[in-house]
Amino acid sequence: MTDAVVVGAGPNGLAAAITLARAGCSVTVLEAEDTAGGGCRSAELTLPGFVHDVCAAIHPLGASSPVFSGLPLADHGLRWAHPDAPAAHPLPDGRAAVLERSLPATADGLGGVDGRAWRRLVGPLVDHWDDLTDSILGPMLRVPRHPVTLTRFGLRAVRPAAALARRRFEGEAARGLFAGLAAHAILDLGSPLTSSFGLTFAASGHAVGWPAAAGGSQRLTDALVSYLGTLGGTVETGQRVTSLADLPPARAVLFDLTPRQVAAIAGARLHRRLRRRLNRFRYGPASFKIDYALDGPVPWTAAGCHRAGSVHVGGTLDEVVAAERDVVEGRHPERPYVLTAQPSRFDPTRAPAGRHTFWAYCHVPRGSTVDVTAAVEAQIERFAPGFRDLVLARHTMFPADLERHNANNVGGDVAGGSHGGLQLVARPRLALDPYRLAIDGLDAYLCSSSTPPGAGVHGMCGWWAAQSALERMR
Numbered sequence: 001m002t003d004a005v006v007v008g009a010g011p012n013g014l015a016a017a018i019t020l021a022r023a024g025c026s027v028t029v030l031e032a033e034d035t036a037g038g039g040c041r042s043a044e045l046t047l048p049g050f051v052h053d054v055c056a057a058i059h060p061l062g063a064s065s066p067v068f069s070g071l072p073l074a075d076h077g078l079r080w081a082h083p084d085a086p087a088a089h090p091l092p093d094g095r096a097a098v099l100e101r102s103l104p105a106t107a108d109g110l111g112g113v114d115g116r117a118w119r120r121l122v123g124p125l126v127d128h129w130d131d132l133t134d135s136i137l138g139p140m141l142r143v144p145r146h147p148v149t150l151t152r153f154g155l156r157a158v159r160p161a162a163a164l165a166r167r168r169f170e171g172e173a174a175r176g177l178f179a180g181l182a183a184h185a186i187l188d189l190g191s192p193l194t195s196s197f198g199l200t201f202a203a204s205g206h207a208v209g210w211p212a213a214a215g216g217s218q219r220l221t222d223a224l225v226s227y228l229g230t231l232g233g234t235v236e237t238g239q240r241v242t243s244l245a246d247l248p249p250a251r252a253v254l255f256d257l258t259p260r261q262v263a264a265i266a267g268a269r270l271h272r273r274l275r276r277r278l279n280r281f282r283y284g285p286a287s288f289k290i291d292y293a294l295d296g297p298v299p300w301t302a303a304g305c306h307r308a309g310s311v312h313v314g315g316t317l318d319e320v321v322a323a324e325r326d327v328v329e330g331r332h333p334e335r336p337y338v339l340t341a342q343p344s345r346f347d348p349t350r351a352p353a354g355r356h357t358f359w360a361y362c363h364v365p366r367g368s369t370v371d372v373t374a375a376v377e378a379q380i381e382r383f384a385p386g387f388r389d390l391v392l393a394r395h396t397m398f399p400a401d402l403e404r405h406n407a408n409n410v411g412g413d414v415a416g417g418s419h420g421g422l423q424l425v426a427r428p429r430l431a432l433d434p435y436r437l438a439i440d441g442l443d444a445y446l447c448s449s450s451t452p453p454g455a456g457v458h459g460m461c462g463w464w465a466a467q468s469a470l471e472r473m474r
Helices: 011-022 103-110 112-127 129-136 147-157 161-168 172-185 195-207 218-230 259-269 272-279 303-307 317-328 373-383 399-405 460-473
Strands: 002-007 027-030 085-090 096-099 234-236 250-255 286-294 308-313 338-341 356-364 391-397 436-439 442-446
Touching: 002 011, 011 027, 011 218, 011 250, 011 460, 085 172, 085 195, 085 303, 096 103, 096 172, 096 195, 096 303, 103 112, 103 172, 112 129, 112 147, 112 172, 112 195, 129 147, 129 195, 147 195, 161 172, 161 195, 161 317, 172 195, 172 308, 172 317, 218 234, 250 259, 250 460, 259 272, 259 436, 259 442, 286 373, 286 399, 303 308, 308 373, 317 356, 338 373, 356 373, 391 399, 442 460
Parallel strands: 002 027, 002 250, 027 234, 085 308, 250 442
Antiparallel strands: 085 096, 286 356, 286 391, 308 338, 338 356, 436 442
């Protein structure tokens, strides 16, 4: 009998498997698709020689992840590639607010009152970044090891991002920059707790940067699989689990799946109360994604955008707020907030010489079937005139395509479930051990991004679930 079976070979599933294997457990990972990685895969989606990240491209929490940073992944082919600046936010007047690696440089770019406000707001989080990640990258119902840092963060994080930006900053540059960072939440920015996303992404940019895996996100997955192999663990692809009968005998089973998928697999063996809770789990809005092969770099009007790995295309704070509110209320914005990444600007292995890859997605209502390519490209053209003239090929993914690529993207939701309201911390429920599942005759755990600390390529959901499993095994 195997000590542990992990269902799903995404970053969290692989992190769980490695954690168990390092503790001396025999581990088998079952992956439904033909390639491991889940949302961390790469492919030539447009033209030969153009390497695109099918889902996640930039990893703000990847390099600083306590899991990944503690593994010898460089020995297995992983190299982090950093842009000159983590992110930029172009404005309608031709300027851009730039999130620099340096906090003082960012503050100087914002200038005057807003520069000083940025230092006061973000500086303490950068100074205590390791303590902060220890506090927020895990379940909430535990005694904090760094209560002062967590309290300082929480007092700001609990506020709606739109309100915090308007109160703290006077100019459109700083307000827009913070809105673009906070909009990674995929929520109405007038909702409580959305500032937590803006603060986390801002601090991570200064503390560790926003790197990409050189050669594509698949390289991170490949490094994790390779290292797991040295520990005796195995990954079996093409092994779709649809019921508990599909599982080999094991002391513990960990599911890198979303709650409703686990409920369907476990069926009547899942305790009734938990089954109701899992089936009530809320999924969030979807994404519409476009990958481009370009004949040259994106011709941004604002110079700062050329140095950035990510460019948040949304205009002013009010425009970003309106676009994200439209999505949450079931509408397709005329001017969507578009997240873009240009990895070939700092990783030349992604495209043939002189050519570039470009990645763009916007939020749409879950399950949307509307082609928003024209709206996305109109937004990009607004800040980069002549962009369309550089397009050699494009590859679009509707929400249904994202779900076909990775079954965890339910309805096109790439975050493993909404982070709105209490579900930011109650993933999938508020409990001392939110990872353990009550399934008759099976020691089972949930280890996906539907558990704390939530979405992102950081592996912490898998690490925490593995710790829970190890505690019971011992």
